[in-house]
Amino acid sequence: MTNRDIAAVFDQVADLLEFQNANPFRVRAYRNGARKLKDLADPLSRLVADDADLTAIDGIGKDLAEKIATLVQTGSLPMLTELEQQVPASVLPMMRVPGLGPKKAAALYNDLKITSLDMLRAACEEGRVRELKGFGKKTEETILAGIALAERATDRIYWSAADEIVQELLAHLRPVKAIKQLEAAGSYRRGKETVGDIDLLADATDVDAVMDRLGEFPAVAEVIARGDTKMSVRLDSQLQVDLRVVPSESFGAALQYFTGSKEHNVEVRGRAKQQGLRVNEWGVFRTTDDGEQGERVAGATEDEVYAALGLPTFPPELREARGEFDLAEEGELPRLVEVGDLRGDLHMHTTATDGKATLREMIDAARDRGHEYIAITDHSKRVSMAGGLDADRLRAQWAEIDALRPDYDDIVVLKGIECDILESGEMDLPDEVLAEADWVIASLHYGQKQPREKIMQRLLFAVEHPSVSIIAHPTGRLINRRESYDLDVDQLIAAARQHGKLLELNANPARLDLDDSHCALAKRAGVPIVVSSDAHHTGGLDVLPYGVKQARRAGLTAADVANTLPWKQLKPLLATPASQLPG
């Protein structure tokens, strides 16, 4: 079992325990444990085989350590089997209905024997739900409307799509004169690859003016809730937007609170408590001797709030309780990479294969964007649907690049190729051709269903190939659409380190591959990351900021990202094992 498999078991246990109304802190322990395992660098299977002390892992105690060992050794967990006998897993979707938590879902299961969304709908339509204690007519209506939402299980949207909506919302709200400050918070601000809902925060005294204006946003389908400071609406697209309106003296505290993550805030507030302080969305307050909220010590800005707790202002991308507090204590909070640090783009296509712009158009567009260098990397012949290049056509394209070079003294155009790693494990072009290239991307488009052993054989062959520079979109996942192929990312990173190869962070918003936790592992191993656009038209060059967001979430600095270097300094990195790099 992989670390993620084991984490999934713990998450399932947490879901079932929650349904059974178990101690919420016990539920949290399982969820927290699952989270920590997903970010763990070392495979648990190896740690167990080595008889390592698993309780050294933060969030893993004696009990979870034993369960991990059981899972590694037997592939199953008796406790989960037992829980599933007590509660059918089919009841869990009920908790996805907005307004239904563990208590109400359990009442529906225990009193009405409801075990599916279909049965729940029938019970609502027959008016049986309103008869239950704690339920009423209104609740029944809310559930009925919510079932459709739960069934649709609307995907979290790409960060890039959320950004479009956020910009529209901000533009819509800004004309309100009462608004002094306005920010989008939540997972959007943390730069998460997908966003589940949009959180907006306004500094204003005229609350009604702001809320009325949000209600007038054209895409609003429904107002879910509206109180003195908080309003929630649902858009036509099903996306929920939460608005919070606070006074200036609380804006920083509210922004900190509303940005999250939840786990980060739990840590922040726990630390505050130890210092005799209380943090809420209204500010940082001293706690009086009788435990009441006392004098306010901070709140207007985030800097002020964190400073009051003796903490630096964490970049939003790092606020995930994934080790940022330890880094801060050691004074090693990184200065994260920025879009402006990138000097070149090393993955793009042209009309020679499946791109929509010509060679010259791509070069012009890249130059307009200030790139110092680019690599032209069309597909190799195996990608027949894209009209992939054979050796002759590739050499013809390189001759074309040579012919164009005199026209461009301010941008370096590299002769590259995105060469497929064939199902057989061979490269799709002859070695002598690859040896002539400035930049060789290896990637895997076919045979993605092969077993792990075969996939790894292919990837490792490419990593060891003397002409290969980098592995592109190394896991092959497409967010919300396709799982990654079956690979061992740790092994790939180790091989890249050994052979001096780079790994791509593909900035396409549907890929973002490697993801943040994998990039963090690569950083720890000293393997440089290259953030690339994989552009198939000139506008496609503009996705780099999405990749940089993901890189920042991984804690990468400019030094960890190879294409922040001038080409002359990047080139020597190739085929230099990371262990031999300076620094």
Added chain:
DNA sequence: GCCGTTTTCGGCCCGACTGTTTTCAGTCG
């Protein structure tokens, strides 16, 4: 279930909003 320069037991972040209650539980973030 985890954790500990106050603790091996007793804590574990904190507040807004709704609906169903006649003072609060459940849900949500």
